């Protein structure tokens with residue numbers, strides 16, 4: 001039996017603010033346990049949470065980048081549940097007045113995956129279970145998160161992965177989070193149900209919690225869809241429950257039941273005032289957004305003329321795109337810059353993380369100096385590649401490796417003036433060429449080769465000479 | 472209004488209608504959510520006490536035209552974006568201060584094992 005996948009994704013993203021959402025404690029990663037804490041983020045009675053402006057700004061940035069409507073009035077709610085990672089026994093979140101609503105992400109196919117809402121909330125602490133005891137570190141408690149909830153518009157494992165990938169890229173571009181799934185700064189929960197094609201009703205859905213890699217999202221959706229299909233095919237019913245994806249066995253299994261814990265009894269947090277962001281501020285934040293990744297990709301292809309494959313390799317890493325554009329700003333050509341990045345620089349970077357970080361030892365200006373030598377045909381592309389490799393390894397500028405006497409050619413301008421010089425110096429030979437004695441051109445070649453020590457491009461010189469002689 | 476959840480209650484609150492008495496089952500459910508266990512005798516006592524507290528809240532509710540929902544819409548105290556807290560780090564408390572009221576271990580809070 002064939003089924004249709006109905007899937008939505010909830011994504012938690014840690015915001016790259018300096019301080020926590022409701023107190024001035026640092027959000028810096030690591031540190032000795034419970035050293036980035038104060039009465040607010042450890043939930044001491046009588047402490048007063050005060051909302052961080054940057055959190056609101058970043059969440060609005062995310063909303064605008066995902067085509068959302070921004071709610072200019074918003075408030076915080078308490079989500080109640082008892083577990084030691086939450087010192088107050090409630091999480092401060094948003095329930096019925098989220099900051100952003102009704103956006104979308106467009107997939108390559110043109111299909112839009114709706115964004116239901118984006119709200120802000122605080123992260124929980126970290127628990128370590130060991131020999132019958134639980135040890136708690138509240139350094140992460142109160143670190144700001146946004147939760148981005150999609151509509152159940154996703155209908156395949158590939159779409160699920162593409163959605164998460166695009167979301168990650170957009171969030172990285174606007175600089176609100178590094179979105180490192182392995183380190184937990186981006187985590188996805190996947191909701192999934194099956195239905196018969198054309199059936200308007202939804203089937204019973206399950207939720208797969210805390211998936212921490214893009215490829216696992218795709219695999220988890222496939223595994224869960226197969227598991228549910230097997231149940232339905234056998235005439236059974238899917239049980240609504242929370243699942244865990246195990247990458248080792250590539251299987252989805254139920255988590256221990258949280259027994260009826262879905263009753264979070266939300267209510268407005270009386271400690272935190274309702275807040276408003278006027279339209280002018282929202283417009284200001286919109287103006288501050290950088291060019292978004294998929295606009296950039298289109299521009300690389302349509303305006304700069306890069307091939308789709310090359311454009312895609314460059315735009316998907318924010319730092320690489322910046323380096324590429326900085327190099328162009330120094331006057332280097334699009335084609336050589338792009339090719340040297342993709343072929344030579346990337347060959348030094350094996351992992352996605354390395355490309356994302358793009359820690360290289362030369363500046364865009366130094367890189368441009370090399371590219372321009374290739375642009376002017378003073379060095380061929382092979383020499384450019386090997387020289388670039390040496391520059392990357394040593395961090396030294398191009399002059400260290402290529403001396404003026406190493407240049408294989410001379411610039412077009414220099415060659416043209418040399419050709420003029422050669423004609424002026426040999427008026428008789430030039431006249432002979434003009435009158436059909438073609439071999440006389442060799443006199444001019446001799447002159448040029450002597451002057452350049454044999455490094456001039458002789459075919460180019462011939463074209464130029466003939467043009468100049470005809471004039 | 473916070474203890475008895477559900478749309479029905481919320482609607483009743485909005486209309487300023489007297490909420491029906493809280494039941495023992497509801498107290499049991501709340502205790503379970505709070506991970507607390509009570510004897511039957513305690514449950515009976517809490518049910519009666521909760522009922523009194525809610526009746527009091529109800530009196531307040533009924534004295535406001537339009538119910539407690541009205542309070543929020545009337546409440547003009549709203550903070551603007553510019554008045555939110557600037558994102559500037561202030562020193563955290565030293566670890567021994569944070570742990571001064573609890574039994575700690577190597578800088579951690581230590582509790583009995585709890586697993587979801």
Ligand SMILES: [Zn+2]
Nearest residue numbers: 023025038041
């Ligand atoms: Zn704090």
